[in-house]
Amino acid sequence: MKIQIQQLIAQALESIASQGVVPVDQIPEPVIERTRDNRHGDFACNIAMVLAKIARSKPRDLAEKIIAALPPSELVAKVEIAGPGFINFYLGESAYHSLIPQIIAKGHDFGRSELGKGKRVQVEFVSANPTGPLHVGHGRGAAYGAVVADLLQAVGFDVHREYYVNDAGRQMDILATSVWLRYLELCDETLTFPVNGYKGDYVWDIAATLHRENGEAYKHSSEEVFRDVPADEPAGGDKEKHIDGLINSAKHLLGDNRYRFVFELGLNTILDDIRDDLSLFGVNYEEWYSERSLTESGAVNRTIERLRASGHLYENEGALWFRSTDFGDEKDRVVVRDNGQSTYFASDIAYHMDKLERGFERVIDVWGADHHGYVPRVKAALQALGDDPSKMDVLLVQFAILYRGGEKVQMSTRSGEFVTLRELRKEVGADAARFFYVMRKCEQHMDFDLDLAKSQSSDNPVYYVQYAHARVCSVLAQAAEKGINIDISEGAANLERLSEAHELALLTSLSRYPEVVESSAMNEEPHQLTQYLRELANEFHTYYNAHQFLVDDDALRDARIKLILAVRQVLRNGLGLVGVSAPERM
RNA sequence: GCCCCUGUAGCUCAGCAGGAUAGAGCAUCCGCCUCCUAAGCGGAAGGUCGUGCGUUCGAAUCGCGCCAGGGGCGCCA
Numbered sequence: 001m002k003i004q005i006q007q008l009i010a011q012a013l014e015s016i017a018s019q020g021v022v023p024v025d026q027i028p029e030p031v032i033e034r035t036r037d038n039r040h041g042d043f044a045c046n047i048a049m050v051l052a053k054i055a056r057s058k059p060r061d062l063a064e065k066i067i068a069a070l071p072p073s074e075l076v077a078k079v080e081i082a083g084p085g086f087i088n089f090y091l092g093e094s095a096y097h098s099l100i101p102q103i104i105a106k107g108h109d110f111g112r113s114e115l116g117k118g119k120r121v122q123v124e125f126v127s128a129n130p131t132g133p134l135h136v137g138h139g140r141g142a143a144y145g146a147v148v149a150d151l152l153q154a155v156g157f158d159v160h161r162e163y164y165v166n167d168a169g170r171q172m173d174i175l176a177t178s179v180w181l182r183y184l185e186l187c188d189e190t191l192t193f194p195v196n197g198y199k200g201d202y203v204w205d206i207a208a209t210l211h212r213e214n215g216e217a218y219k220h221s222s223e224e225v226f227r228d229v230p231a232d233e234p235a236g237g238d239k240e241k242h243i244d245g246l247i248n249s250a251k252h253l254l255g256d257n258r259y260r261f262v263f264e265l266g267l268n269t270i271l272d273d274i275r276d277d278l279s280l281f282g283v284n285y286e287e288w289y290s291e292r293s294l295t296e297s298g299a300v301n302r303t304i305e306r307l308r309a310s311g312h313l314y315e316n317e318g319a320l321w322f323r324s325t326d327f328g329d330e331k332d333r334v335v336v337r338d339n340g341q342s343t344y345f346a347s348d349i350a351y352h353m354d355k356l357e358r359g360f361e362r363v364i365d366v367w368g369a370d371h372h373g374y375v376p377r378v379k380a381a382l383q384a385l386g387d388d389p390s391k392m393d394v395l396l397v398q399f400a401i402l403y404r405g406g407e408k409v410q411m412s413t414r415s416g417e418f419v420t421l422r423e424l425r426k427e428v429g430a431d432a433a434r435f436f437y438v439m440r441k442c443e444q445h446m447d448f449d450l451d452l453a454k455s456q457s458s459d460n461p462v463y464y465v466q467y468a469h470a471r472v473c474s475v476l477a478q479a480a481e482k483g484i485n486i487d488i489s490e491g492a493a494n495l496e497r498l499s500e501a502h503e504l505a506l507l508t509s510l511s512r513y514p515e516v517v518e519s520s521a522m523n524e525e526p527h528q529l530t531q532y533l534r535e536l537a538n539e540f541h542t543y544y545n546a547h548q549f550l551v552d553d554d555a556l557r558d559a560r561i562k563l564i565l566a567v568r569q570v571l572r573n574g575l576g577l578v579g580v581s582a583p584e585r586m
Numbered sequence: 587g588c589c590c591c592u593g594u595a596g597c598u599c600a601g602c603a604g605g606a607u608a609g610a611g612c613a614u615c616c617g618c619c620u621c622c623u624a625a626g627c628g629g630a631a632g633g634u635c636g637u638g639c640g641u642u643c644g645a646a647u648c649g650c651g652c653c654a655g656g657g658g659c660g661c662c663a
Contacts, residue, residue: 083606171663319661337661344663372590373658443591457625467625475622545627
C-alpha cells in the first residue's frame with residue numbers, strides 16, 4: 001500500500017518537475033509515513049516541506065501543486081494539506097476491504113517479498129566454544145540470530161546460517177584435559193583439580209562415559225601426571241602455566257591416538273548436546289563450520305602468507321604481528337605466537353576471508369557485546385587482504401540478566417554456576433524464551449523476567465498474542481459446529497459490510513504487516529515484529545469484546561469471519577517468523 | 587585513561603536517516619462475563635525525554651561537553 005502511495009507522489013513530482021516548478025535532478029525519493037493519528041489520514045508525506053527551499057516557494061503552495069499533479073487512484077479517497085505542509089492521504093474503505101482476499105490467497109506468503117533479490121547473505125551466530133553447554137547468554141544470540149536470518153529470508157535473501165565451531169585451540173585442550181582428570185578420579189586416583197579446568201557436571205558425565213566404555217585403558221597415576229607440572233595458583237603458582245603443564249602431560253602420557261580419542265569424545269559429546277539444544281529451541285543451521293578445518297586445509301597459513309606478501313606483517317619478540325593500526329585499530333595484533341602457534345585471531349581472519357571467497361555478498365556476524373573490540377581488527381584484516389570490509393556487519397548483542405522473584409539470578413561461568421539454555425527452556429518453554437529474547441533491541445541490556453515469561457496471563461506478551469490466534473480458531477470451530485459455511489473463494493463479496501471503527505482499525509494494522517516485516521528485516525530489528533504482533537493482538541481482542549462475529553445476518557457474519565481469518569493468517573505468519581508456535585487452543 | 591552500549595511515566599520498554607498533542611505493557615484507581623475461551627476489554631491517573639550548550643522553520647531524534655549505569659581494552663578463546 002505504502003509503495004503505491006509512494007509511486008503516486010513520484011509521478012506527481014515528475015510531472016511538476018517537467019513544468020519547471022522544481023529542478024528535475026534535485027528531486028529526492030519521496031518519504032511516505034504512516035500517520036500516527038488517523039485524523040491525519042492514513043499516510044502522510046513531507047515532500048513539500050523538504051522541497052520548499054529548492055523550489056523557492058511556500059511548503060503549502062508547493063503541496064497544492066503536487067496534489068494537483070497526482071494521478072487518479074482507486075486507493076485514495078481524499079488528499080489534504082495539513083499543518084506546515086504535510087500532504088495527507090485518506091484511503092477509501094474498499095482499499096482495505098480488498099486486502100482480505102489478498103491475505104487469504106497468499107496465506108503463508110503474505111508479508112514475504114522479493115526485496116533481497118536472491119542476494120546471498122551469510123548469518124553466523126551463537127558459535128559458542130564447545131567446551132560446555134549453552135547458557136542463557138548464548139540463548140539471546142541464538143534467538144536473535146535465528147529471527148534475523150528468517151526475516152532476511154522472508155524478504156527474499158538467500159540466507160546461509162552458520163555456526164563456527166571452535167574445535168581447535170587451547171580451550172579445547174583444557175576441556176580434554178579436564179575430562180581426563182575427572183576420568184582419573186573415577187579410576188580412584190587422588191588429585192587436585194586445576195583452578196583453570198572445566199568444573200561443570202557435564203565434564204564428570206563425559207569422564208564417566210570414557211570410564212564405562214574403556215575401563216582403565218586411559219589410566220595413569222596422578223603422580224605421573226603431575227610430575228614436572230608447575231604449581232597451580234592456590235599453591236602459589238600460575239594457573240595458566242599449571243594447566244598448560246597438565247595438557248602437555250596428557251598429550252605425552254596418552255600419546256597422539258589416545259589423546260585424540262579423549263579430545264574427540266569431549267568435543268563430540270558437547271557439540272551433540274549443543275545441536276540438540278538449539279534444534280529444540282527452533283534454531284537450525286545450514287552449516288557447522290569447523291575451525292580445525294581451516295588449519296588442516298591450510299587456509300590459515302594461506303591467509304598469513306597473503307598478509308605477509310602484502311607487507312602487513314612484521315616480527316617482534318619472536319611473534320608475528322599484523323599491523324592493524326594501519327587500518328584504524330588501536331594496536332597491532334599477534335597472528336603467530338612466539339611458540340609457533342597461530343592465534344585465534346589468525347583463524348578468524350582466515351574464516352572471514354573464506355566467507356567472502358565463498359561468494360556471500362553480505363556477511364552478518366552476531367556476537368556478544370563483550371567482543372566489540374574485535375570488530376576493528378577483523379575488518380582491518382579484510383581490508384588488508386583487499387576485501388571490502390563493508391560487506392561484513394557485526395551485530396552486537398548485549399547481555400541478558402535473569403530475574404526471578406524480583407531478584408537478580410547470579411551467574412558465574414568460572415565456577416560452572418550458570419543457568420543453561422536447556423534449563424531456561426524447561427522453565428519457561430521455548431516459545432516464551434524465543435519471544436522474550438527478541439522483544440528488545442539487541443543493543444539494549446535486557447532484564448529477563450522469568451516469572452513473567454512463565455505466567456499464563458495476559459501480562460505475558462507471548463500468551464497474549466498466542467491467545468488471539470487461539471481465539472480465532474475457537475470462533476471458527478464454533479462456526480463449524482453450527483454448520484456455517486465459509487466460502488473464501490468469493491473474494492471481496494460482503495466485505496463492504498465491514499465498516500465498524502474496530503474493523504477498519506484491524507484492517508489498517510493488517511495492511512501494515514508487510515511493511516513491518518520489511519523494516520524488521522532491513523534493520524535487523526526483530527523487536528519491531530514482536531511489538532507489531534502485540535498491537536495486532538490487542539486490536540483483535542478489542543474487536544472480539546466489542547462485537548459478536550457469529551451473528552444471524554449471513555452477509556455480515558461472512559464478512560467478519562473472513563476478516564478474522566485474515567487476522568489469524570497474519571498472526572500465524574508473524575509468530576512463525578519469531579519462531580513461536582501458534583496454538584489452536586489454549 | 588581509551589573504546590562500545592544504555593539513560594524516555596513508579597517498573598520494563600517502544601519511538602531516534604528531525605516533523606503535527608511523546609506511546610505501550612505492568613503496577614495504582616474505577617468499570618465490563620445469563621453472550622463466539624475474562625489467558626480478554628474499556629476508562630482514569632502518571633513524563634521539564636539524564637544534563638548543559640549548539641545546528642534549524644522545527645530536536646526525545648543530529649553535534650559537542652558533562653553526569654550516571656553496564657561491558658570491553660592479553661603472544662585468552
